[in-house]
Amino acid sequence: MSALGTAKTFVADDTAAVATFLGTRPARVRVRSGGSRQLRLPEPGDATVLDLSRLTAIVRLDGPDQTCTVECGLPRADLDAALATCGLELPCPGGGTLGGLFASDPIGASTFGGPSPRSLLLGMDAVLADGTPFKSGARVVKSVAGFDVHKLLVGSEGRLFVATRLHLRLKPAPRxxxxxxxxxxxxxxxxxxxxxxxxxxxxxxxxxxxxxxxxxxxxxxxxxxxxxxxxxxxxxxxxxxxxxxxxxxxxxxxxxxxxxxxxxxxxxxxxxxxxxxxxxxxxxxxxxxxxxxxxxxxxxxxxxxxxxxxxxxxxxxxxxxxRGHGTLRDDGHQRLQDGLRRALDPHGILV
Ligand SMILES: Cc1cc2nc3c(=O)[nH]c(=O)nc-3n(C[C@H](O)[C@H](O)[C@H](O)COP(=O)(O)OP(=O)(O)OC[C@H]3O[C@@H](n4cnc5c(N)ncnc54)[C@H](O)[C@@H]3O)c2cc1C
The missing domain is CATH 3.40.462.40 (FAD-linked oxidase, cap domain/gating helix)
Known part of the structure; x- marks a missing residue:
């Protein structure tokens, strides 16, 4: 189910709603989960906001396997509270929602060589800018399933695709x-x-x-x-x-x-x-x-x-x-990044 919120905002309730909305070919879309980072991003202009804040379920929490599956609008604090009841933790710093935290990766690891969103993301369900749903990675830690497309989420800031569910690695909370x-x-x-x-x-x-x-x-x-x-x-x-x-x-x-x-x-x-x-x-x-x-x-x-x-x-x-003004990337890096954007979002819908 889905609902149009205020003008220029589409509030999605599930993956299907995200796919349907993007399938209508909106001109420009800004993905928002918790919204805490929006003031640090380039201005979205006339883009429609795709609001994921209702996607708040913990879909699966497997204590013995130390993994979980969450919807992207789930606040980090809510996941932490649920994990505490079974002696587990998500071992990386950061607040906001899980979708926002993993898509922006603003802090990385909290210690030398420590776990970070990149290493904790096992897989995801997501939707391409044209509304095509896809899955990448797996729910389990040991997966041999090829190229890790889901790692592209980390740091993508909503510019490559829209993640709806994340499969995450956890670890036991220390004594x-x-x-x-x-x-x-x-x-x-x-x-x-x-x-x-x-x-x-x-x-x-x-x-x-x-x-x-x-x-x-x-x-x-x-x-x-x-x-x-x-x-x-x-x-x-x-x-x-x-x-x-x-x-x-x-x-x-x-x-x-x-x-x-x-x-x-x-x-x-x-x-x-x-x-x-x-x-x-x-x-x-x-x-x-x-x-x-x-x-x-x-x-x-x-x-x-x-x-x-x-x-x-x-x-x-x-x-x-x-915002975003900084040191120049080398030509190769810039070409790779531009090419990825063109391949995944050829019409430049996600801003
Ligand atoms: C109290 C507080 C203070 C903060 N202060 C700072 C600060 O001073 N400096 C700073 O840099 N950050 C700050 N942050 C931001 C924070 O560190 C993370 O960037 C934040 O966790 C993002 O969470 P969010 O859900 O609010 O993100 P949002 O603002 O909703 O999204 C963050 C980015 O991820 C993208 N995104 C979100 N969900 C998805 C998805 N499902 N699929 C694809 N892309 C997605 C969005 O398009 C956006 O680019 C703060 C956060 C909080 C809660």
């Missing part, structure tokens, strides 16, 4: 979790702390560096596992226990912008040295970073430096005309 927060560090000391944590055979379950506008840094996160292991890790690295502390994103300063990218721990000293003294930096253990810059001029200067250093970076929060 003991302890958050830590070491504050008052300078950049060098914070990076040294990160490097030592990275060398552990079992690194923290989550770790991030936060540089405040006054230049002081914190290394924070959580260890998970057996109680004795968690206590030993905190002692060995001199990490004070703390209440849960984690930031998914930075807020932009007034008139400022947030730029995002990815870099390894080893490149953090250089990256940090190119930021204005009063810019905040948030670096996630999986490698993603955000930097909050006071204005567009300093953001452009930073983007330029990143481009010269081979770090791909773009404006993720700023004035509408600035």
């Amino acid at each position: 003991c979790v302890q958050w830590f927060c070491r504050t008052g560090l300078d950049v060098a000391a914070a990076i040294d702390c990160l490097r030592k944590l990275q060398q552990e055979p079992v690194p923290p379950a989550a770790v991030q560096l936060v540089r405040a506008p006054d230049g002081s840094c914190a290394v924070q996160g959580r260890f998970a596992g057996r109680a004795a292991f968690v206590a030993e890790m905190l002692r060995r690295h001199g990490l004070p226990e703390s209440a849960p502390c984690w930031r998914d994103h930075l807020d932009p300063p007034t008139h400022g912008e947030v730029v995002g990218g990815a870099t390894l721990v080893g490149a953090l000293p250089v990256l940090s040295s190119h930021l204005p003294a009063n810019a905040s930096l948030l670096w996630q253990g999986g490698g993603r970073f955000e930097a909050a810059l006071p204005d567009a001029i300093s953001a452009d200067a930073f983007l330029h430096t990143c481009a010269n250093g081979g770090v791909s970076t773009l404006v993720v929060h700023g004035a509408p005309e600035r």
